[in-house]
Amino acid sequence: MQCKIGVFSCQAYDRDTLSQAAAQHAGAELRYFETALTQQSVSLCQGLDTVCVFVNDTLDESVVSALAKLGVRHIALRCAGYNNVDLKAAKKYRVCVTRVPAYSPHSVAEHAIALMLTLNRKTHRAFNRVREGNFNLNGLMGFTLHGKRVGVIGTGHIGKATAHILKGFGCEVLCYDPQPDSTLAIDCTYTSIHEILSKSDIITLHCPLNDDTYHLINRQSIGQMKDGVMLINTSRGALIDTKAMITGLKSEKIGSLGIDVYEQEASLFFSDHSMEIIHDDIFERLQTFPNVLITGHQGFFTREAMEEIASVTLANIVNFCQGRLSDNNRVI
Template sequence: MKIYMYGVYQDEVPYIKEWQEEHPEVTVNSTTKLLDENTVNLSKGSDGVVVFQQKPYSDEALRQLALNGITKMSLRNVGVDNLNHELAQKLGFQITNVPVYSPAAIAEFSVTQALNLLRRTKEFYLKLAKGDYNWAPHLAKEMNKQVVGIVGTGNIGSTAAKIFAGFGAKVIAYSRHQNKELEGIVEYVSLDELYKRATIISLYLPHVPATDKMLNEKTFAMMRDGVLLVNTARGPLVDEKALIEALNSGKVGGAALDVMTGETKIFNQQINFQEVDYDEFKDLVDRPNVLITPHIAFYTDQAIKNMVKMSLSANLDLIKTGTSDKLVKF
């Protein structure tokens, strides 16, 4: 059996080797290149492909994969929003993802960034760089005095809720499905009530039509003055033009964005700032109260290990049995 892996990072190599030793019956070949129309034929002759990229999977690459007889595709990450679901289905693809590779990785990072906003660390680093070691006027706030609004209590949101509660924050949450494990930790409220009450809002929802630009001019207007935002979920959940307005007016006091709508233009690559064609990013990135990070909340040794090993095993399940417990239901 042959599995071909696209977009392999150096950090993943030891875990691929480890998995390969545990599965000597499988040959794993790989490339650092992403799956697209130029690289699709590299996997010719394989039984399945294992992929990982933020950039959309092109329709042409999917069509060519299917023409090559490869329809078993395993994503090494959770999000499936960069894939044409209709086309994949029409072509007969079976797709798996890794829904739970390390909720703690993303949850811990979102809490870190909320703390960074509260303690105004970027503002201090910026003034320290200029030799200004004064305290004032950057008086901080304490987490234990905050009302944290968790939007979405799936695996990641629930983990974050518990950590925020551990700091002594009052945690309120909105979710379509309430998590019984959070009884006594979280108060479930409507989304409108969450917007009205929270001093920190942290997003943990996928990007689907219903969540597109859910933070917008109208919803910002409902929030408390100076509210802090954390987004480690998906960029398009936030209307970035409306966020800029809300930061300018002081409605939003600070934002930590690990994901951005146009992130594939800038994240995980060397950029030349002058040449970047992304006005909202250019406006936001240098603000002292905006923390932009390049989609790194997931990026831990534990997460990478699970992403590699779980996706390879899911792909092997598809090849051997025609199904997998990680099959994405479109």
């Protein structure tokens, strides 16, 4: 098997894990590009059989069409979500799309819990105080997580893992998903989104981004929430209308916000901007709130998850090249 693969949005850790996985497959030739795949960079795909992309690469119709003209027949996502791919265009131009549906749900679930605990007990603020010799506890009071009602919106692999962890803390867990999980329903209560919004002390989002979930959290849905609610998002940034969220924070309807994703993250995340002026005024406004905690899309970032992503992605590529791709990982 000979297969030329272009890896876009490539970081050093991607190179390490993908190279190790590729060593198990003779003929898999990897070319690494730090740049994202966009209309401006698609010309780099000349001579490639497959492009390997991540969450912030842009695969709209113009890019998919260009890939097809260049002879690329396979888009291998090294993530679970595929909202950044125009699937209609991929089908139109006969380009196969694969993904990694369940690389390590516990990694993201544990990060969601870490955001909850950090915001609640204000450990990030306490850390800075102690380093400065300030041991005053004023302003650091949290609440006991045990007994709180937590709403989990989306109970796929990650949402289910999150619900199990929350049950371990002694929380009452309310769930919503268009396709309820019968095994999770034994310990958790499936209900409507409206009830989750109106009754939950904490709401955590674990759903894909599509037409139905775009700006799921908006001015209207925020208005239905309990005063002082904590909101966590480790899924996709566009689940939240950020302008409406800022209004909710200013009115104190939102008591705290923890996000690992951001709607306009493509121009920010996975790069060092510490010596630059950030021109995204909405993001900078979020940063001013003391009750907002932002991490840069690192929920997936564990050793186990990275190894699984690399292994499954290379297997998807090899299986496609050999004409024996499993439907489990195929999007179209």
